[in-house]
Amino acid sequence: MTDVAISGVGMTDFESESDRRLLELAAVAAERALADSHHDSDEVTSIHVGNALTEALGTGTGIGNALVSELGMEGVAVDRVENTSATGASACHRGIQAVGSDQSEVALVVGVEKMSVAETQEVTDAISQLVHDREYAQGLTLPSFAGLAAGAYLDRYDAPREALGAVAAKNHRNGLANEFAQFQKEITVEEALSSPVVADPLRLYDCCPMTDGAAAAVVSEDGPVDVAAATSATGTHAVAERRDPLEIDSVRTAGERAFEAAGLTPKEIDFACIHDAFTILELLELEELGFYDAGTAWEAALDGETAVDGEFPVNPGGGLKARGHPLGATGLSQIVEVVWQLRGEASADRQVPEADTGLAINVAGFGNNSVCTVIRA
Amino acid sequence: MTGVRVDEAFRCEQCGATWYYDKHHCPVCASHEYGTTELDRGEVLSRTTVEMTPPDVRSPNDLALVRFGDVQLIAxxxxxxxxxxxxxxxxxxxxxxxxxxxxxxxxRKVTQ
Structure with missing residues (x-):
């Protein structure tokens, strides 16, 4: 496979409600990524657009083609990728595959979502339709799965709820240092533990918000950072079919494939952007990826090991919890953060010292599908 | 899940495997010959109370992850x-x- 690099990245602010239209958000992120790269827009040979919810929220179909015209780039090849919450990383994966297989020379990947166009309950219902029919019949939502997994985790490992609160507090602290983050507000563990219950034992501050925003990357053969691996894997559609509620096979498999492709072990990764749609997921994914043994990530969270100045920084950009979770853009915003960290361009309060290799894991549904990207300086 | 009841799982007529969430064919032997079987008693593996639910779902929604032999489901x-x-x-x-x-x-909890 041809060597693949990330030659430029950019993103919009992540906000609860953006003044920009869906296509404007995408165009702003695309222009920022192109401006950050050494490529002009007329060198772009393919565009890969990640968007999850436009049909469900009634903001139009055919957004790939519409975005091309918004950018005045008619003639270029374009496609649209949808993989629920992992849409952003899947779009990037498609661009990496296109360049790696010599099917495209310069691929522009853009992930975008505008969730504020509908009422919160409508968006929740649109997202809850990604579950299995028999799960939907029981009124299950993604927080339901997270609550069941969190209860099982705390129970099995005799872990305190403070460990979940510590994940939320840490990611908020990192978000405070990220000017693009939706929440730039510090919270205490106590505040997290006393916020309203969403799905017991998870509370409001254990859950990511709904977000408007876009993120983009330019993928080509040369650039300041290289793609060491981009892999994906699927798991069961129905969450209850997993023999152990604390296992997320798609994360484990995507990670194993990524480490093998990159020729690296978890110990050689300097920091990670983990899909913390719920605080419990940060712990489970760290364990599935082999960064921590099963049942030990909660201690690392409590001990500050995963803080920016800790042994293994996790979610230096604030994660989904604080940076926000615009479904189609999230995976790309993780990749943007990894690239900024590797180039030493993150703000001082969240810059991981001497970062050479970073990993991002973007997860669809509650582990239906996972996309793992490893990038090195 | 057309026609299948909430308290029923699928059962393969060839190999006897059981499963709850629809499959095009038996996940063990790939046979297309399967029917349904009633679920008896299960063990609760985890439970949660969901306070924030979609518009047409009760709140709070008490849920459990339950194992019935080889079958696991959330209800x-x-x-x-x-x-x-x-x-x-x-x-x-x-x-x-x-x-x-x-x-x-x-x-519902079974009291011996």
Whole structure:
């Protein structure tokens, strides 16, 4: 496979409600990524657009083609990728595959979502339709799965709820240092533990918000950072079919494939952007990826090991919890953060010292599908 | 899941494997010959009370992840007095979502 690099990245602010239209958000992120790269827009040979919810929220179909015209780039090849919450990383994966297989020379990947166009309950219902029919019949939502997994985790490992609160507090602290983050507000563990219950034992501050925003990357053969691996894997559609509620096979498999492709072990990764749609997921994914043994990530969270100045920084950009979770853009915003960290361009309060290799894991549904990207300086 | 009841799983007529969430063919032997089987008693592996639910779902929504032999599923609890490790069975008639055209059973604790 041809060597693949990330030659430029950019993103919009992540906000609860953006003044920009869906296509404007995408165009702003695309222009920022192109401006950050050494490529002009007329060198772009393919565009890969990640968007999850436009049909469900009634903001139009055919957004790939519409975005091309918004950018005045008619003639270029374009496609649209949808993989629920992992849409952003899947779009990037498609661009990496296109360049790696010599099917495209310069691929522009853009992930975008505008969730504020509908009422919160409508968006929740649109997202809850990604579950299995028999799960939907029981009124299950993604927080339901997270609550069941969190209860099982705390129970099995005799872990305190403070460990979940510590994940939320840490990611908020990192978000405070990220000017693009939706929440730039510090919270205490106590505040997290006393916020309203969403799905017991998870509370409001254990859950990511709904977000408007876009993120983009330019993928080509040369650039300041290289793609060491981009892999994906699927798991069961129905969450209850997993023999152990604390296992997320798609994360484990995507990670194993990524480490093998990159020729690296978890110990050689300097920091990670983990899909913390719920605080419990940060712990489970760290364990599935082999960064921590099963049942030990909660201690690392409590001990500050995963803080920016800790042994293994996790979610230096604030994660989904604080940076926000615009479904189609999230995976790309993780990749943007990894690239900024590797180039030493993150703000001082969240810059991981001497970062050479970073990993991002973007997860669809509650582990239906996972996309793992490893990038090195 | 056309026609299949909440308290039924699928059962392969060739190899006897059971599963709950629809498959095009038996996940073990790939046979297309399968019917349904009634679920008896299961063990609660984890439970949660969901406070924030979609518009047509009750709030709070008490749920449990339950193992019935080889079959695992998540379903609504009839009441909140159920803990991890309890034995449950499907019973009663309830509307699981507003607008459902018929009633279905919920999980209830089995007291020996």
């Amino acid at each position: 609504q609890l009839a009441d909140d007095g159920v803990s991890t490790g309890d034995t449950v069975e499907f019973a009663g008639e309830y509307r699981l979502r507003e607008g459902d055209d018929k009633t279905r059973p919920r999980l």
